[in-house]
Amino acid sequence: MSDVYIVGIDMIKFGRYPDRTVPSLAAEAALLALDDAGLGIKDMQALFCGNLGQASGMVGQRMLTEIGQTGIPVTNVANACATGATAFRDAWMAIKAGVYDTVLAVGVEQMGKGLLGGGAGVSTEGIIGSGTMPAMFAHIGMEHTRKYGTTFAQFAQVAVKNHFHSTMNPKSMYRVETPIETVMNSEMIAYPNTKLMCSVNVDGSAAAVLMSAKKMRELGLSDRAVRIRASEMSSNPFEERQLAMPDFSGATRVAARNAYEQAGIGPEDIHLIELHDCFATAELVHYENLGICAAGDAGALIDSGATQLGGRIPVNVSGGLLSKGHPLGATGIANLYEVATHLRGNAGQRQVNGARLGLTHVVGGGPGMGTACAIHILEKV
Amino acid sequence: MTTEKFSALEPLVHYLKLEGERPYLCGSRCQSCGHTFVGERQVCANCTSRDRMISVQLAETGRLYDFTVVYRSFPGVKTPFVDAIVDLDDGSHLKGTLLNVDPDPNADLYDLPVTVVYREAHPVNADGKQYFSYFFVPAAEA
Numbered sequence: 001m002s003d004v005y006i007v008g009i010d011m012i013k014f015g016r017y018p019d020r021t022v023p024s025l026a027a028e029a030a031l032l033a034l035d036d037a038g039l040g041i042k043d044m045q046a047l048f049c050g051n052l053g054q055a056s057g058m059v060g061q062r063m064l065t066e067i068g069q070t071g072i073p074v075t076n077v078a079n080a081c082a083t084g085a086t087a088f089r090d091a092w093m094a095i096k097a098g099v100y101d102t103v104l105a106v107g108v109e110q111m112g113k114g115l116l117g118g119g120a121g122v123s124t125e126g127i128i129g130s131g132t133m134p135a136m137f138a139h140i141g142m143e144h145t146r147k148y149g150t151t152f153a154q155f156a157q158v159a160v161k162n163h164f165h166s167t168m169n170p171k172s173m174y175r176v177e178t179p180i181e182t183v184m185n186s187e188m189i190a191y192p193n194t195k196l197m198c199s200v201n202v203d204g205s206a207a208a209v210l211m212s213a214k215k216m217r218e219l220g221l222s223d224r225a226v227r228i229r230a231s232e233m234s235s236n237p238f239e240e241r242q243l244a245m246p247d248f249s250g251a252t253r254v255a256a257r258n259a260y261e262q263a264g265i266g267p268e269d270i271h272l273i274e275l276h277d278c279f280a281t282a283e284l285v286h287y288e289n290l291g292i293c294a295a296g297d298a299g300a301l302i303d304s305g306a307t308q309l310g311g312r313i314p315v316n317v318s319g320g321l322l323s324k325g326h327p328l329g330a331t332g333i334a335n336l337y338e339v340a341t342h343l344r345g346n347a348g349q350r351q352v353n354g355a356r357l358g359l360t361h362v363v364g365g366g367p368g369m370g371t372a373c374a375i376h377i378l379e380k381v
Numbered sequence: 382m383t384t385e386k387f388s389a390l391e392p393l394v395h396y397l398k399l400e401g402e403r404p405y406l407c408g409s410r411c412q413s414c415g416h417t418f419v420g421e422r423q424v425c426a427n428c429t430s431r432d433r434m435i436s437v438q439l440a441e442t443g444r445l446y447d448f449t450v451v452y453r454s455f456p457g458v459k460t461p462f463v464d465a466i467v468d469l470d471d472g473s474h475l476k477g478t479l480l481n482v483d484p485d486p487n488a489d490l491y492d493l494p495v496t497v498v499y500r501e502a503h504p505v506n507a508d509g510k511q512y513f514s515y516f517f518v519p520a521a522e523a
Contacts, residue, residue, distance in 0.1 A: 118455060123504045124393055127514045129464030129476045130451045138449035139466060146447060146491050189453045190464070191486035238427045243419060244474035245447060245466045 002213040004095045005225040006378070008037025009341075011206035011334045014173040014325035017110070020203070022054050023062035026108035029205035029330075030067055033104070037209040037224065041068040044209070045100040050077040050087035050107040051329040059108065078329075080364025081278065082233070083107060084206065085332025085374035091210045092231045101215035107334070108205040109327035116201070117366060130190065131367045134198055134279060136246045138190035141281025143245075145192075147296065150284065152192040154299040156183040158280040159197045159322055161308050166319025168309075168350035173202045173325035197280035197322070204327030206334040226340045227379040229357070230262035236371035248282065248363040251373035252289040259359070259375040260291070267291035270377070271355040272342055273313065274335035276362045277320040287315070290361060309350055317342070317350045328364070332374060335360040343380040356380045393502050393514040396420040404499040406439035406515060408473055417473040441497040442520065443469035448479065450486045457505035465517055467495055479517045494520035 010032035017025060026049065034040055041064070049060030055078035064074065079086040084107025091103040117132040118125060125131055144150045160180050166172040178196055187195040216225050234254040239247045260266055267290060275290065277283040284298035292313050293301040301307060307315040318324045318338040321331060339358035341347045352358075358378050365371040387404050396419055398407045410417045412435060414428035419439065424431050447466040454460050463479040479495065482488065495517040502514035 115453065115455060122393065122508075122510075122512070123455065123458075123506050124514070125455050125505065126451075126458040126460070126462055127393060127478060127502045127504065127516075129466075129478055130449075130454055130462075132451070132454060134453070135449055135451050135464050138451075139447050139464070142449050143447045187453065189451075191450045191452070240416070240427075240472075241446070241466065241468075241474045244476045 004092050004228045005211050005213065005216045005381070006208050006228065006336070006340055007211045007216055007221045007225050008033045008039065008209035009207070009337045010036050011171055011330070011337045012204060013171045014202045014204035014327060017203045020110070022051060022059055022108055022110050023066055025110060025203060025205040026059060026063040026106050027066040029108065029207040030063060030104060030106050033207035033209050037221065039209060042070055043102055044070070044072055044104040046072050046091070046094055046103045047074045048077055048087040048090040048103065048105045049074060050083035050332070051109060052078050052080065052083050053109060053111065060106070063106065079372045080366065080369070081276065081328050082332060082362045082364040082372035082374045083329040084334070085360070085362045085376065086233065086372065088208055088333055088336060088376070089231045089233060089374055092228055095210055095212050101212040103210050104207065105210060105333060106205065106207040107330040107332055109329040110203045111201040111327060113201055119367070132190065134193050135190040136367060137279035137281050138193050139245045140248070140285055141192050144281070144285055144298070148299065150299040152184065153180065154302055155192050155280045155284060156180055156194070156197060157302045158277065158283045159183045161302070162277060162316050162320035162322040163196070165309060165317045165350060166323035168348070169319050169324060172319040172323055173200050174319070174323045193279050193281055199278045199321035199326035200323070202325030202327050204325060204330040204334065206330045206337050208333055208336060222381055224344070225381045226343050227381050228376060229379045230259040230375070230377040232259040232262060232375045234373045236365070243368070246365060246367065248365065248371050248373070249285055249289050251371040252286060252361065252363060255373045255375040256290050259377055263377045265357065265377070270313065270357050270359050272317060272339060272352040272358045273315045274318060274338050274360045275315060277316055277322050278326060280322065283315065286361065290359065309352065314352050317352060332362045335362060336376060336378065339378050343378055387499065387513050390501060390511045390513040393504065393512045397513070397515060404513060404515070406475070406497065408437045408439040409434045410437050417471050419473055419475055439473055440469040440471040443467045443495055445479065445490050445493040445495055448490050450484045455505065467517055477515060477517050481518045481522055496520045
């Protein structure tokens with residue numbers, strides 16, 4: 001089976017667009033990605049469209065009414081916070097299977113403000129603990145503290161780093177540096193996650209044009225192509241406590257192991273990572289799950305500065321979900337955009353110098369739901 | 382609370398049951414791998430065995446594995462409170478609110494012995510109905 005390439009990829013600036021519609025946000029990113037590829041909607045043979053908030057609302061077809069109804073097959077995708085990456089992987093699989101040569105993948109979300117989580121029916125909130133996302137990810141941090149003594153300040157440092165990175169990203173929702181005192185003294189949501197250690201609910205969209213190797217060469221697009229070295233997904237394997245507390249680690253470890261194997265490389269070969277920092281506590285746990293440090297060493301790794309721009313393995317130089325924002329269905333493709341931009345050498349002030357291999361990671365899920373994880377490894381051509 | 386007429390109240394979650402006036406937590410245990418689950422199930426999510434699950438009443442003592450103090454919750458929910466993950470003595474794992482402790486995130490609550498108690502509960506969207514639920518308390522106080 002031949003390789004699959006990204007030949008066009010882009011995202012809109014994440015922000016709040018209450019006057020827009022979900023299909024119009026999707027259309028804007030789709031047109032940006034098509035422009036980046038130098039192609040048009042008539043060149044696309046299929047569309048995979050990821051969105052969570054209107055999962056039953058045929059967002060892909062509605063988007064095509066705004067940019068061209070060419071009659072191509074549309075698959076609407078929903079998979080929690082892995083929605084965009086799932087749409088991207090579906091496009092990759094369709095080309096890998098030899099069904100199409102050129103496929104468009106879009107991720108889009110329009111969100112309100114405030115706490116996510118909870119479920120339908122009578123509320124158990126406060127009575128049976130909390131069903132909020134910040135509380136779920138607080139547990140993940142506190143478990144790390146129990147096992148390894150990781151401190152509030154080490155978790156807070158993740159937010160300091162990612163908010164600093166976002167000052168160099170014009171497409172980030174926030175671009176404000178936050179010293180550690182500011183992070184630690186902002187409103188405590190669920191210990192140890194303060195407000196500045198929680199990702200931002202925003203509106204956003206991102207899109208990618210994927211292409212077979214044969215078609216890419218035929219059209220002479222190698223100057224803008226980025227090779228997809230690995231595309232992997234997983235769900236949560238059984239872990240004994242996961243019905244009581246969320247677990248995003250098991251699924252991440254499965255997908256990471258398979259992705260490194262598919263690419264024929266190890267974590268030491270990766271030059272930058274965009275990982276799912278929905279909360280500051282999550283980023284440290286995923287350092288270990290993705291194998292960039294040993295179990296228990298994540299606190300020391302953030303302290304060392306290795307994951308900051310200029311360090312050994314920069315993580316979330318886009319600003320991450322914490323600062324760039326987390327429009328659920330768009331996040332997966334936005335992470336791919338960030339890594340692809342570095343591999344093309346176009347990341348400007350925040351460029352990771354010499355980047356040839358990069359990894360993207362997203363996980364989605366909720367209380368009592370389970371986990372979807374997607375990992376991609378991209379390579380400079 | 383021992384005089385509570387639990388039968389006049391609704392159980393807040395499906396795995397809370399009543400035997401006469403005595404509430405209990407309903408679980409299931411796999412006779413193949415031995416794992417104990419909260420709630421009823423037919424197939425084991427761990428070892429995938431079918432028709433090997435038996436219904437059990439879950440243990441009412443255990444140790445706190447993990448916790449957080451929740452300061453911001455949904456509208457109408459009183460904060461702060463301690464959200465605890467408890468390893469029950471039968472090997473099952475249960476999330477709940479820990480009562481009767483200072484909600485201090487720096488308190489050393491890991492491995493605290495706890496007991497399950499049953500109380501009337503007041504969900505923010507109760508809509509006129511009355512409920513009961515389970516809670517955790519430090520074992521010494523039960």
